[in-house]
Amino acid sequence: MFAEILSVGNEVVCGAVVDENAAWLARRLNELGLPVQRHAAVSDSVEAIRDEIRASARRVRVVVITGGLGPTRDDRTRQALAEALGRPLELDDASAEHIQAFFGNLGRAMPEANLQQAQLPGGTRALANAWGTAPGIRAEIGECWIYALPGVPREMKAMFDHHVAPELRELAGRWQVAVKILRTFGAGESAVGQALAEWMAPGRNPSVGTEAREGLVSVRIVACGSAAGEAERLVEADADRFRAVLGDLVFGEDDDTLAAVVGRRLVEQGATLATAESCTGGLLAKSVTDVSGSSRYFLRGYVTYSNESKVDLLGVPAALIESHGAVSEPVAKAMAEGCRQRAGSDYALSVTGIAGPTGGTADKPVGLVHFGLAEPTACHVHTVRFGEHLDREAIRDRTCSTALNLLRRLLLA
Amino acid sequence: MFAEILSVGNEVVCGAVVDENAAWLARRLNELGLPVQRHAAVSDSVEAIRDEIRASARRVRVVVITGGLGPTRDDRTRQALAEALGRPLELDDASAEHIQAFFGNLGRAMPEANLQQAQLPGGTRALANAWGTAPGIRAEIGECWIYALPGVPREMKAMFDHHVAPELRELAGRWQVAVKILRTFGAGESAVGQALAEWMAPGRNPSVGTEAREGLVSVRIVACGSAAGEAERLVEADADRFRAVLGDLVFGEDDDTLAAVVGRRLVEQGATLATAESCTGGLLAKSVTDVSGSSRYFLRGYVTYSNESKVDLLGVPAALIESHGAVSEPVAKAMAEGCRQRAGSDYALSVTGIAGPTGGTADKPVGLVHFGLAEPTACHVHTVRFGEHLDREAIRDRTCSTALNLLRRLLLA
Numbered sequence: 129m130f131a132e133i134l135s136v137g138n139e140v141v142c143g144a145v146v147d148e149n150a151a152w153l154a155r156r157l158n159e160l161g162l163p164v165q166r167h168a169a170v171s172d173s174v175e176a177i178r179d180e181i182r183a184s185a186r187r188v189r190v191v192v193i194t195g196g197l198g199p200t201r202d203d204r205t206r207q208a209l210a211e212a213l214g215r216p217l218e219l220d221d222a223s224a225e226h227i228q229a230f231f232g233n234l235g236r237a238m239p240e241a242n243l244q245q246a247q248l249p250g251g252t253r254a255l256a257n258a259w260g261t262a263p264g265i266r267a268e269i270g271e272c273w274i275y276a277l278p279g280v281p282r283e284m285k286a287m288f289d290h291h292v293a294p295e296l297r298e299l300a301g302r303w304q305v306a307v308k309i310l311r312t313f314g315a316g317e318s319a320v321g322q323a324l325a326e327w328m329a330p331g332r333n334p335s336v337g338t339e340a341r342e343g344l345v346s347v348r349i350v351a352c353g354s355a356a357g358e359a360e361r362l363v364e365a366d367a368d369r370f371r372a373v374l375g376d377l378v379f380g381e382d383d384d385t386l387a388a389v390v391g392r393r394l395v396e397q398g399a400t401l402a403t404a405e406s407c408t409g410g411l412l413a414k415s416v417t418d419v420s421g422s423s424r425y426f427l428r429g430y431v432t433y434s435n436e437s438k439v440d441l442l443g444v445p446a447a448l449i450e451s452h453g454a455v456s457e458p459v460a461k462a463m464a465e466g467c468r469q470r471a472g473s474d475y476a477l478s479v480t481g482i483a484g485p486t487g488g489t490a491d492k493p494v495g496l497v498h499f500g501l502a503e504p505t506a507c508h509v510h511t512v513r514f515g516e517h518l519d520r521e522a523i524r525d526r527t528c529s530t531a532l533n534l535l536r537r538l539l540l541a
Numbered sequence: 542m543f544a545e546i547l548s549v550g551n552e553v554v555c556g557a558v559v560d561e562n563a564a565w566l567a568r569r570l571n572e573l574g575l576p577v578q579r580h581a582a583v584s585d586s587v588e589a590i591r592d593e594i595r596a597s598a599r600r601v602r603v604v605v606i607t608g609g610l611g612p613t614r615d616d617r618t619r620q621a622l623a624e625a626l627g628r629p630l631e632l633d634d635a636s637a638e639h640i641q642a643f644f645g646n647l648g649r650a651m652p653e654a655n656l657q658q659a660q661l662p663g664g665t666r667a668l669a670n671a672w673g674t675a676p677g678i679r680a681e682i683g684e685c686w687i688y689a690l691p692g693v694p695r696e697m698k699a700m701f702d703h704h705v706a707p708e709l710r711e712l713a714g715r716w717q718v719a720v721k722i723l724r725t726f727g728a729g730e731s732a733v734g735q736a737l738a739e740w741m742a743p744g745r746n747p748s749v750g751t752e753a754r755e756g757l758v759s760v761r762i763v764a765c766g767s768a769a770g771e772a773e774r775l776v777e778a779d780a781d782r783f784r785a786v787l788g789d790l791v792f793g794e795d796d797d798t799l800a801a802v803v804g805r806r807l808v809e810q811g812a813t814l815a816t817a818e819s820c821t822g823g824l825l826a827k828s829v830t831d832v833s834g835s836s837r838y839f840l841r842g843y844v845t846y847s848n849e850s851k852v853d854l855l856g857v858p859a860a861l862i863e864s865h866g867a868v869s870e871p872v873a874k875a876m877a878e879g880c881r882q883r884a885g886s887d888y889a890l891s892v893t894g895i896a897g898p899t900g901g902t903a904d905k906p907v908g909l910v911h912f913g914l915a916e917p918t919a920c921h922v923h924t925v926r927f928g929e930h931l932d933r934e935a936i937r938d939r940t941c942s943t944a945l946n947l948l949r950r951l952l953l954a
Contacts, residue, residue: 137750137752138748138750138761138763139750139752139759139761140564140580141567141577141578141579141580142567142568142571142576142577142720142761142763143563143564143565143566143567143568143569143571143577144564144568144722144752144759144761145564145752146559146560146561146564147559147560147563147564147580148559150556150560150582151553151556151557151558151559151560152556153556154554154555154556155555155556155557156556158555158556163555164554164555164556165554165583165584165589166554166581166582166583166584166589167553167554167560167580167581167582168579168580168581168582169563169579169580169581170578170579171578171579172750173578173743176578176579198730198731198734198751198753199730199731199734200730200731200733200734200735200738200741200750200751201734201738201741201742201743202734202741202743202748202749202750202751230928230930233928233929234928235926239729239731239732239735240735241731241734241735241738242731258930259930259931260930261731280753280754282932282935337552337557339557339558348557403823403844408827408830409826409827409829409830409831409835409839409842410816410823410824410825410826410827410828410829410830410842410844411823411827411830412823413822413823413826413844413846414821414822414823414824414827415823416822416823417821417822417823417824417844417846418822418933418934420896420897420898420899420933421899422822422846423846423847423900426822426846427846427847427849427850428843428844428845428846428847428850428854429822429823429842429843429844429846430841430842430843430844431816431823431826431830431841431842431843431844432841433826433830433835433836433839433840433841433842434836434840434841436840437840437841437884441841441854471850483833484833485833486833486834520831520833521831
């Protein structure tokens with residue numbers, strides 16, 4: 129039983145948008161026990177979409193389509209699916225009501241165009257969209273189940289989990305797949321891969337793979353089993369093994385982020401945090417407050433972009449900036465100490481560096497970042513030189529991960 | 542004259558890797574005048590790769606394949622291409638020498654497995670790889686030109702630019718494609734689509750499409766032309782038309798972001814900005830400082846997450862918070878005024894709201910956000926209630942876009 133994925137939209141085909149939907153769906157379908165054998169992406173053409181649907185339906189048991197369900201004239205998945213099925217479009221009253229109610233709740237009149245989103249091919253079923261206006265569509269061609277979902281990632285993911293996954297779980301039946309991801313920070317992908325090499329042989333169950341993203345390396349463990357709980361047990365056994373091998377490189381699992389893990393520890397210890405940042409310009413505070421409930425431990429953040437603001441808000445001595453420069457260990461230390469004191473927090477993290485692409489010098493190149501971490505009894509400093517292959521965004525991302533990881537390790541100790 | 546892109550590899554098909562190669566190639570091929578009409582991704586199966594190559598070669602003039610040229614047993618593009626061509630693999634002496642020399646330069650012995658990378662289908666041409674070991678392959682099936690390139694992005698891009706682009710430029714000849722994207726904020730996709738409906742008819746040149754992403758709606762204009770400059774002229778004419786129709790909903794074009802556009806205006810006016818934010822927790826400052834060079838106008842940001850920090854850092858009267866609550870228009874106003882005054886900036890943006898998922902009440906539901914915008918002569922307030930369908934991340938994203946757009950419109954006036 130295989131699956132295929134079809135992405136619809138000129139923005140994907142012409143390369144304006146990278147098709148992250150397809151990768152996300154592939155992972156989910158694989159986890160559900162429906163291995164994906166193929167993706168395709170086609171433009172907003174009724175003929176192209178229709179032909180792909182027909183060809184996929186002949187090959188596989190499940191096809192998931194994303195995109196082309198919007199309210200404008202270039203949204204053609206509904207029409208294409210109708211042609212693939214050989215049935216006309218009909219107004220689905222429940223969907224029409226839902227769309228009208230959606231705009232009603234926003235206190236806005238429904239544009240006439242949105243009503244076309246309630247047009248579904250005859251004999252298909254609408255998948256309610258609680259997250260937007262476009263209903264999804266469930267159709268069948270022969271043995272093949274077809275799901276058309278919106279292209280907006282947030283809506284697509286919510287609708288897949290809500291409507292599609294339960295049906296596919298039943299389809300996959302006794303055959304179960306368990307997945308666990310260990311999240312690591314502090315070593316490169318090849319180092320993690322080398323440490324786990326003996327378990328990464330092709331054909332092994334569970335299969336083990338690594339993936340690097342913005343400095344974080346994830347270890348993906350996927351097991352298949354038919355006896356109850358077998359897949360889960362296999363995955364857990366591997367996860368235990370790998371935790372022993374990787375030690376405290378592992379900061380969490382599955383959806384854990386560094387910020388969430390740090391937040392849990394702060395809550396456990398009843399401790400509070402404040403941040404003072406220069407080159408990350410708010411991203412560090414943003415990462416901390418990505419976590420719902422972070423107001424329990426996060427007091428405040430200082431985005432001290434100008435030198436004056438470092439002096440004014442954090443009490444960094446102007447002479448210190450003059451003699452060492454704003455990007456220096458002494459300034460990072462003074463920022464963290466001043467931040468902790470003025471915020472009245474237990475811990476304070478500071479960051480000062482050169483995110484580029486401009487502003488680097490031979491002495492202080494782009495990618496040079498200094499960190500400060502103040503705790504009640506001490507203030508630690510740390511320096512990293514991120515590589516030249518990284519751009520501004522990547523340097524800022526990794527700077528935040530590094531800062532949070534410093535705090536994580538301190539809280540572990 | 543159209544092109545198609547084929548990505549080969551289990552890591553793409555199972556979703557472990559997002560297919561950024563395909564998006565990159567699509568943009569390049571479009572720029573060269575060879576519009577891409579389809580991408581596909583298939584697993585490391587000789588049959589699957591072969592069938593895709595054959596089908597694409599019947600449809601289009603150019604096929605670019607990435608991946609499957611490595612030295613291991615799961616690299617099967619060479620074999621698949623040989624079968625699609627109906628010719629056996631043969632050792633290409635020049636490629637074999639190149640691979641041996643590559644290892645020689647690294648001071649390492651060549652693993653035997655790498656020699657299979659010099660096996661090419663008969664009658665094809667090797668594309669030298671100065672950036673790695675795997676040579677690319679150029680083949681023809683009927684009228685269709687086929688290029689197989691490595692999957693490693695750095696090698697693929699360098700080889701495309703070096704070997705493939707010059708040949709395709711000649712093939713495309715006079716035929717040119719021009720693309721322009723208008724970026725809008727402040728209206729939904731259906732409203733924008735309705736305003737532009739008469740230009741979105743299928744088959745029109747330029748083609749016009751809309752795409753919504755986190756509250757921003759983009760209008761994509763793609764024109765083909767054969768006379769010199771014709772495609773450019775068509776695209777510009779549409780862009781002018783649409784700007785007239787959409788007015789100041791249009792904030793920029795192509796790679797413009799709201800933060801970059803606001804930044805340009807601040808630089809033009811020699812004005813400075815500071816931010817004070819609660820529910821966005823640093824994201825607003827982060828968005829402003831995403832722009833390289835933002836230190837010219839961005840002075841500082843206050844992330845006043847706790848009530849105490851609003852009083853302490855911004856001078857918001859404690860009594861105001863007590864009587865109206867931290868999430869209220871008077872507090873948003875006091876935050877902006879205090880921020881502007883204490884930072885000594887020309888403008889200050891403030892945000893206070895409920896990003897959820899917890900913290901909402903009947904009176905002040907999740908998604909309610911108040912904005913303050915202080916300028917030298919006045920302080921404006923604005924309130925938005927984001928819909929219940931949005932999650933924490935989406936509410937925070939749109940809050941930042943809304944704040945930046947308020948400033949943009951003020952700077953325009």
